[in-house]
Structures are given as C-alpha cells and as structure tokens.
Amino acid sequence: MNKTLISLLLTGALAFGASAPAIADIEHAVQASTQYTDLVTKREVVDKLLNDAVSAFKSPARVSHAGFTAKMPSNMEIVTDRLLQAYQLEPYRTDLLISAANAQIYNKNVDRAIELFEQALSVAPDDIDLHAYLAVWQKFNGNQAESQKHRQALAKLNAGKAQDLTRIFQTIDRVVATPLKEKVDKGALGENGAIVTLGYALNPDGSMHSILIERLETTLKLAQANPKALIVLTGGVPQNHKTEGKLMADWLVAKGVSADRIIEENYATSTVGNALFSSYALARHKVQHATIISSASHVRRGQVLFEIASWQTGPSGITFDTLAYPDKPLKELKQISKGELLGIYRDALRTYGMWSYRSYPLESR
Structure with missing residues (x-):
C-alpha cells in the first residue's frame, strides 16, 4: 500500500462527508494493513547509497607514503560501487558517473575511469569538465590522438579553459624533465x-x-x-x-x-x-x-x-x-614513476579548481 493510495482513500472519505475522526481511522487502518516497515522512496535509497560512499571515503581517513596522500584502494571500490548503484536509480545524475570515475583515478585504474568519463560524455557531449578530464587521462595513458581530440573540443566550447589545460601540460612536462637536486646553494634565493x-x-x-x-x-x-x-x-x-x-x-x-x-x-x-x-x-x-x-x-x-x-x-x-x-x-x-605522475596530474586538476567528487554529501576537491 503506498502514499498515493492513502491520499485517494482520504479524498474519497471527504467526498462522502466523513468526519475528521473517520478520516483518521481510515489512515490508521490503511497503515496498519501494510506489510512494509517503512515506505521507502527512491530519493531515500540514493541518499543512503551516497552516505555509504561517504563512510567508505572517510574510513580509514588517510594513508601516507613519502608525502603521497591517498585513500585506501578497497575503499575506492566501495565508493565507486555505491555511486554507480545510485546512478542506476537516477540516470540523469551525470555527476555520479564523474565522481565514480575520479574514485577510480584514486584507485589508479585509469582505464576504468576513462570508460566512466566517456559514458558521462555520451549523456552530456558538450560538458567542459568531461572533455578536460578525458584530455588529461588519455594523455596520461599515452593516447595522444584521443587527448588532442578532447582538447580541440574543449577549445571550441571554452577557449580559456583549453589554454589553461595546455599550460598545465607544459608545466608538468617542464617540472618532470628538470633534474632533482639536493645541494643547498648559498644566496640563491635573493632579496625577495x-x-x-x-x-x-x-x-x-x-x-x-x-x-x-x-x-x-x-x-x-x-x-x-x-x-x-x-x-x-x-x-x-x-x-x-x-x-x-x-x-x-x-x-x-x-x-x-x-x-x-x-x-x-x-x-x-x-x-x-x-x-x-x-x-x-x-x-x-x-x-x-x-x-x-x-x-x-x-x-x-x-x-x-x-x-x-x-x-x-x-x-x-x-x-x-x-x-x-x-x-x-x-x-x-630520475625517471618519474607512473604512480607519481598520476598523482601530479590528479592534483594539478584539483589545484586548478576541478572537483574530484561533486555528488553531495560526497563533495571533495
């Protein structure tokens, strides 16, 4: 028995001149006859799935390896699973796909992330962030032609953001190519x-x-x-x-x-x-x-x-x-590892202002 039926019964009672106590009796009787403990809406299920994703995201809070801060991979699988379950219920919520994709980036599964970003792009083909994400992660995977395709699409949609993305790539390439140093130079910092x-x-x-x-x-x-x-x-x-x-x-x-x-x-x-x-x-x-x-x-x-x-x-x-x-x-x-490079690309986007998780209450840059 659902709430719509309850409403119809109440309306019928009013039409036949039922008194207030009678209406209350009808509602009580209908509720008492249902076999469900709770009347659960789709929204409540989605909220529960997202709260489960938040719990997995926060526990354990962090692990650190020589400054590389990340979430536990097993937790990221739980986060992805809950987000995708929510997306099955609310297929217009493209943000859930984007958040799930970024959970896979944290899990170092770039191929899976690209699949999810592309699934989201099929729904929103002019989404600026999706083209940016795909340009970055296709470049990371060595797929230069695919990366360039998304950069060109981005340039048509938002020339300024496309230029910023090019600048990010140039910055990363330059820093990665610069030899590390451990020698202290006297007076190298100057006056300011x-x-x-x-x-x-x-x-x-x-x-x-x-x-x-x-x-x-x-x-x-x-x-x-x-x-x-x-x-x-x-x-x-x-x-x-x-x-x-x-x-x-x-x-x-x-x-x-x-x-x-x-x-x-x-x-x-x-x-x-x-x-x-x-x-x-x-x-x-x-x-x-x-x-x-x-x-x-x-x-x-x-x-x-x-x-x-x-x-x-x-x-x-x-x-x-x-x-x-x-x-x-x-x-x-001297040769940067793939794991270190992934962290650089991921956090470069976050510093630039692109949110990794955008599905409330799982919101995190």
Missing part, C-alpha cells in the same frame, strides 16, 4: 625569496615522523645559507592536538632560526591545500622566487601545484624550484 617546506603526517602521539625531521634538516641548511629568506611551513593534519606547521616552527626556532622569518600554515590537509593556502602568504610578501622542500619522491608534485596555485594568487612572475630530501637515491627517481 622564500623557503616553503611541506609537512608530513605526524605520528599518532603528535610527534614528528623521521621523514618530516629530515625535511626540516634540509630547511635549516637552506635557511642558514639564505638568511633573508622567508620560511613558510605548511601542514595542518592534527594529531594529539598538534599540527605539522606549529611543530616545524618550534623545531626551527629551537635550532636558532628567528621566529620573525617564519610563517606557520596550520590548515592544509593535503599537498593541494599546501599550495592553495601557502600561495597567499607568498603573494602577501611579494615573493619573487620560492624553493619548495619535500621528499624527493614528492617534491615535483609540490612544485607543479604551487605553480598552478600562483596563477590565481600571484605574485605575477613568481618562479619556483625545489630542494629534495633524498628519501630515495635521486638516480632512482
């Missing part, structure tokens, strides 16, 4: 220079991981070689009521670095956040050149994201380079 040190997940007790301390050792050497440089310390995932930014600042001050040189950024929870939040500090102080310090396996991603973030915030003409703490021998990292 800055050092930007990227945080690393704290231990559960709130102490700094050895990787983060090694990054700080590198920071200290560069700060001593460039005594006028500003120092931005970025990282805000709390553990035991402490954040990376604050602990890094305390460590450097204890080593003799003036607190006046230090800016703590205690809010970023990812490399994307590092770039977006820190770029405003660089803009405020009119920094002309910044050196980014992180682990060697992570620092190229940091540079790409900071460059993209600075396109919006400035300062105009700011340049970046990197200094690596060699968590791995640099010769082993």
Whole structure:
C-alpha cells in the first residue's frame, strides 16, 4: 500500500462527508494493513547509497607514503560501487558517473575511469569538465590522438579553459624533465625569496615522523645559507592536538632560526591545500622566487601545484624550484614513476579548481 493510495482513500472519505475522526481511522487502518516497515522512496535509497560512499571515503581517513596522500584502494571500490548503484536509480545524475570515475583515478585504474568519463560524455557531449578530464587521462595513458581530440573540443566550447589545460601540460612536462637536486646553494634565493617546506603526517602521539625531521634538516641548511629568506611551513593534519606547521616552527626556532622569518600554515590537509593556502602568504610578501622542500619522491608534485596555485594568487612572475630530501637515491627517481605522475596530474586538476567528487554529501576537491 503506498502514499498515493492513502491520499485517494482520504479524498474519497471527504467526498462522502466523513468526519475528521473517520478520516483518521481510515489512515490508521490503511497503515496498519501494510506489510512494509517503512515506505521507502527512491530519493531515500540514493541518499543512503551516497552516505555509504561517504563512510567508505572517510574510513580509514588517510594513508601516507613519502608525502603521497591517498585513500585506501578497497575503499575506492566501495565508493565507486555505491555511486554507480545510485546512478542506476537516477540516470540523469551525470555527476555520479564523474565522481565514480575520479574514485577510480584514486584507485589508479585509469582505464576504468576513462570508460566512466566517456559514458558521462555520451549523456552530456558538450560538458567542459568531461572533455578536460578525458584530455588529461588519455594523455596520461599515452593516447595522444584521443587527448588532442578532447582538447580541440574543449577549445571550441571554452577557449580559456583549453589554454589553461595546455599550460598545465607544459608545466608538468617542464617540472618532470628538470633534474632533482639536493645541494643547498648559498644566496640563491635573493632579496625577495622564500623557503616553503611541506609537512608530513605526524605520528599518532603528535610527534614528528623521521621523514618530516629530515625535511626540516634540509630547511635549516637552506635557511642558514639564505638568511633573508622567508620560511613558510605548511601542514595542518592534527594529531594529539598538534599540527605539522606549529611543530616545524618550534623545531626551527629551537635550532636558532628567528621566529620573525617564519610563517606557520596550520590548515592544509593535503599537498593541494599546501599550495592553495601557502600561495597567499607568498603573494602577501611579494615573493619573487620560492624553493619548495619535500621528499624527493614528492617534491615535483609540490612544485607543479604551487605553480598552478600562483596563477590565481600571484605574485605575477613568481618562479619556483625545489630542494629534495633524498628519501630515495635521486638516480632512482630520475625517471618519474607512473604512480607519481598520476598523482601530479590528479592534483594539478584539483589545484586548478576541478572537483574530484561533486555528488553531495560526497563533495571533495
């Protein structure tokens, strides 16, 4: 028995002059005769599936490998499954397909992601973001002709975004081709220079991981070689009521670095956040050149994201380079791995402003 039938019964009762108590009796009788515990709507099912996707997305919260922050792959399969179940019920919700595709990007299954993006494009052939996603991931997969096809389509739909995408590709190609360095150069930062040190997940007790301390050792050497440089310390995932930014600042001050040189950024929870939040500090102080310090396996991603973030915030003409703490021998990292490159492409889009998950309550850049 459904609510429409209940409504019809009530209307009929009114037509025959039934009193209010009689109407109440009819509704009670109809409800009592149903065999269902709850009257579930399609909306309620979709909401439940999306809430399940959110729960899978958040648990476990994060794992980190030398600065590469990602979700557990098994969780991403659950996220994808729930989103696609919801899409079966609401086939106009193309956002569910896009979110599912990006879950597969996090799961490093680019082929599956491309299939889902193309399925979404068949529904919305002029969608600007879909052409951008497909241009990126076809390029990543080495399908240059397919990537170019989507870039051309994007140029017709939104020339400015197509130009930005080309700039992103050029930035990534240049950074990836630049050799990593671990040598500190005295005076290299000049008058309006800055050092930007990227945080690393704290231990559960709130102490700094050895990787983060090694990054700080590198920071200290560069700060001593460039005594006028500003120092931005970025990282805000709390553990035991402490954040990376604050602990890094305390460590450097204890080593003799003036607190006046230090800016703590205690809010970023990812490399994307590092770039977006820190770029405003660089803009405020009119920094002309910044050196980014992180682990060697992570620092190229940091540079790409900071460059993209600075396109919006400035300062105009700011340049970046990197200094690596060699968590791995640099010769082993000379050729970038596919996993590292995937992280760069994925987070470049996020920094540029494209949301990975756009299906409320699963919304995340």
